[in-house]
Amino acid sequence: MGRPLHLVALLRARVPPLLLACAVAFLAAIGLAGSAAPTAGAGGSFERMIAVGTDGSWRAIRLAPSGPRGDASLLAGGRQVARGAGGYVRLFPTIGGLPGIPGRYYPGARVLCWSWRQPDRSCWRASPAAVRLLAPVAALPLWTEPPTVLAELRYRGRRVRPALANLLVGLELALERRGVPVKTSVPGSALHFTARWRGPDAAGRPRSFALGPDGVYAGGARYPLERGVWAFAVANGRPGATTAGLTVATQPAALYGIGGPRPVGLVRVEARTLRPRP
Numbered sequence: 001m002g003r004p005l006h007l008v009a010l011l012r013a014r015v016p017p018l019l020l021a022c023a024v025a026f027l028a029a030i031g032l033a034g035s036a037a038p039t040a041g042a043g044g045s046f047e048r049m050i051a052v053g054t055d056g057s058w059r060a061i062r063l064a065p066s067g068p069r070g071d072a073s074l075l076a077g078g079r080q081v082a083r084g085a086g087g088y089v090r091l092f093p094t095i096g097g098l099p100g101i102p103g104r105y106y107p108g109a110r111v112l113c114w115s116w117r118q119p120d121r122s123c124w125r126a127s128p129a130a131v132r133l134l135a136p137v138a139a140l141p142l143w144t145e146p147p148t149v150l151a152e153l154r155y156r157g158r159r160v161r162p163a164l165a166n167l168l169v170g171l172e173l174a175l176e177r178r179g180v181p182v183k184t185s186v187p188g189s190a191l192h193f194t195a196r197w198r199g200p201d202a203a204g205r206p207r208s209f210a211l212g213p214d215g216v217y218a219g220g221a222r223y224p225l226e227r228g229v230w231a232f233a234v235a236n237g238r239p240g241a242t243t244a245g246l247t248v249a250t251q252p253a254a255l256y257g258i259g260g261p262r263p264v265g266l267v268r269v270e271a272r273t274l275r276p277r278p
Contacts, residue, residue: 046071046093046100049133053089053140056178061136063093073129074103074112083123084111087142092173097228099169104147107138116165119146147172148199155193158247164236170229171195171216175205179221187212191233 045065052058064070071093084106091103091112103114110131113123126134150168153160160167171193190212197205209218213230216223239245 046095048094049074050092050094050099050173051089051105051134051137051140052092052173052176054087054143055141056176057140058177059137059140061133068129069133073127073133075114076127078125078127081111081123081125083113083119083121084109087144088113089137089140089142090147090176091137092169094226094228097226098166098232099173099229100166102169102172104143105134105137107134107142116169118149145200148197148201148205150195151198152196153193154195155191155247157194158250160193160246161236161244161248163244164232164246167229167233167236170225170232171209171211174216174223174225174229175209175218177223179218179223181220182217182222186210186217187214189213189230189234190217191230191237 046063049061049063049071050058051061066072074091074093084104086106086108088104088106091105092099093103094100101114101116102118103112104118105112105126110126111123112126112130113120115122149172153168153171187210190210192208192210194208195206197207206218209216211217211225211230211233212222213227214222215225233246236243236246239249
């Protein structure tokens with residue numbers, strides 16, 4: 001893991017804090033920070049910016065590799081300001097179908113906020129180039145309450161590693177948008193999760209759902225999502241050379257029993273045989 005640490009140190013020395021957060025997230029997405037990812041996202045800048053309005057409507061903007069229509073115009077930190085006034089749209093920059101650091105755009109105040117933890121106070125005055133690029137999303141119905149986000153995600157009863165924030169953000173993106181009723185069964189390759197939500201609409205979000213190659217399945221509906229999020233979760237399914245796995249590692253709880261001969265006392269026992277351990 002020496003290479004990622006050196007690269008992050010270089011970024012920390014030369015890149016503004018907001019861009020650093022996005023760069024470190026990208027390292028995690030492509031496997032340099034300890035987790036594997038789909039090959040579609042291995043390299044380059046963000047490709048699309050997806051904006052979601054309060055009624056589930058959304059719009060995607062294709063980003064250029066560089067220039068005024070590139071992600072630099074959106075992610076570069078300008079003058080720091082207080083959290084934007086008025087309504088906002090949620091922003092999800094993606095590469096290879098995998099979301100990076102999420103954000104909010106307040107079109108009335110022309111303020112952008114980027115943070116893995118929403119809501120936040122990491123807000124900046126949008127540059128003129130960013131305002132022009134985001135002009136099409138300003139017509140979406142605006143959110144006025146804080147975002148509803150995943151507080152905890154579990155797979156097979158075990159907590160998903162917080163380091164896999166791209167997965168959590170991808171699920172938020174899917175379930176923010178409108179679902180499509182489906183009569184087909186959930187794909188066999190889908191991963192089944194349970195969730196706990198935080199925010200004003202937490203009670204309305206599904207507590208269990210399945211993530212498949214073509215979206216999230218919940219309540220008889222499919223919420224479209226690019227394949228990259230599912231591929232990212234599958235690639236991190238088991239611990240390996242480039243990932244610590246999908247869930248937090250747990251140590252088996254020690255078992256104790258009453259043992260003898262006299263004086264009788266409490267001793268540790270083997271989990272399988274229940275015999276006293278030496």
